[in-house]
Amino acid sequence: MEFSGRNQIEEKSFKTEAVAGVTTFLTMAYIMFVNPEILAVTGMDKNALIAVTCIVTALSTIITGLLSNTPIAMAPGMGLNAFFAYSIVLGDKVAWPTALGIVFLSGLFFFILTVVGIRKRLVEAIPRSLIYAISVGIGLFITFIGLVNIGIIVKNESTLVAAGGMTPAVLIGLAGLLAMIVLENFRIKGSLIIGILLSTIMAIIFGLVKLPSAVVSMNIDISPIAFRLDIMGALKGSLMGTIFTLMFMDMFDSIGTIVACSYKAGIVDEKGNIRKIDLLLGIDAFATMLGAVFGTSTTTAYIESGAGIEQGGRTGMTSVVVGILFLLGLIFIPIIGIVPSFATGPALVMVGLFMMKEVVHIEFSRLDEAFPAFMIIIMIALSYSISTGLAFGFISFTFLKAVSGRIREIKPMMWGIAALSVIFFVV
Secondary structure (H helix, E strand, O other): OOHHHHHHHHHHHHHHHHHHHHHHHHOOOHHHHHHHHHHHHHOOOOOHHHHHHHHHHHHHHHHHHHHHOOOOOOOOOHHHHHHHHHHHHOOOOOOOHHHHHHHEEEEEEEHHHHOOOOHHHOOOHHOOOHHHHHHHHHHHHHHHHHHHOOOEEEOOHHHHHHEEEHHHHHHHHHHHHHHHHHHHHHOOOOOHHHHHHHHHHHHOOOOOOOOOOOOOOOOOOOOOOOOOOOOHHOOOOHHHHHHHHHHHHHHHHHHHHHHHHHHHHHOOOOOOOOOOHHHHHHHHHHHHHHHHHHHHHHHOOOHHHHHEEEOOOOOOHHHHHHHHHHHHHHHHHHHHHHOOOOHHHHHHHHHHHHHHHHHHHOOOOHHHHHHHHHHHHHHHHHOHHHHHHHHHHEEEEEEEEOOOOOHHOOOOHHHHOOOOOOOOHHH
16 A cells, blocks of 8 residues: 555656646747747858757756756757847857857856856855845746737837737737636646647637648758857957856856746755755756857756746656657657747746745845845846846845945855956946
8 A cells, every 4th residue: 555655646746747847848948949040140050050959958958857856947048149149149240150169168167167166155145135036036027028928018119118909819828827827726737738728729729820731840950050169269369258248147147047946946955055056057057068069059047947846846857858848849840839929928927926926035124135136126127137137136235235334244255246247247
């Protein structure tokens, strides 16, 4: 009886992790199409970029799951890919193979910082109030992305953003969101997946999404971009500033995401420190180097992992499932491509809602704690950049503690974080 009961528990746990993995995959599957679209402006082969995006995401995420046993997915980072394409290649007129060399070196330096333990101390130096603010800020950021994907929020020349019209796509997205809310209210597992599938089916019925002409595609060729990076060209003195800028961006993005997801998944000890933080940060750096070798921009921890965590994902099994689905996506791109952004947008809104819960832990009664946390929350969302929001918060925290006569509350490494934040803005 005891053996049978243990098997039932293990089977239930596996189902939960599988559902979590599918949920994370569906909320970040857009990267298979968005990342190639952004990087293709550099002259890189788009079909090869689609394949490489799937391969790098799959390998990095599976490695994360197997080595760290955490439900965190890795993929080419949004924002980081735009910096690669529009700032480095198009803006600075750097050839894309050299730009890939820059990505590789930024990951290498990142890895060195991890090995010597500096990155771990950077994370542990961040005050708890700011850690909670990071989670809330990223939650607000993800909510904004979700609302944009649905079409509820649109661009406006006069007010920057505005409410969109009630188009069929928006109504279907809202129906999916409503379904998720109702199912979540009744604590039904897989609520986000069900909402996404419901929206997609409705989109097909109303003719907003066309069924693919083919089920599978075996035309996989990564040779136009794989193993083409130019490391020696990236070592030129004039590009060192670009290397460190990319490193700082990746550092703040990955730290913010790993911290937020780890706390949400309960991957912390009794002192509040993240378990296996060195390993997670090391894998993050390795993933960046791996991605550069295959031919894509900086690979980093993905905040969409929070969707799977909310569905019960707690172990590396969730990450392995995500990785396997991306490998399958490499073959079934025609089918996966029919899931519209307005169907996955509601899931991001729900993840944002879940992450906002941490706001109750921020000590708003003290200005030197409240203002830095507030800056992180607001600036992550309004600047559309996790790294920018963190930099604002770190600088203001250190400044306010110093002028308030509470210098002892600033850990030595926090001074270094504030200095790096200043350099981030200057560079």
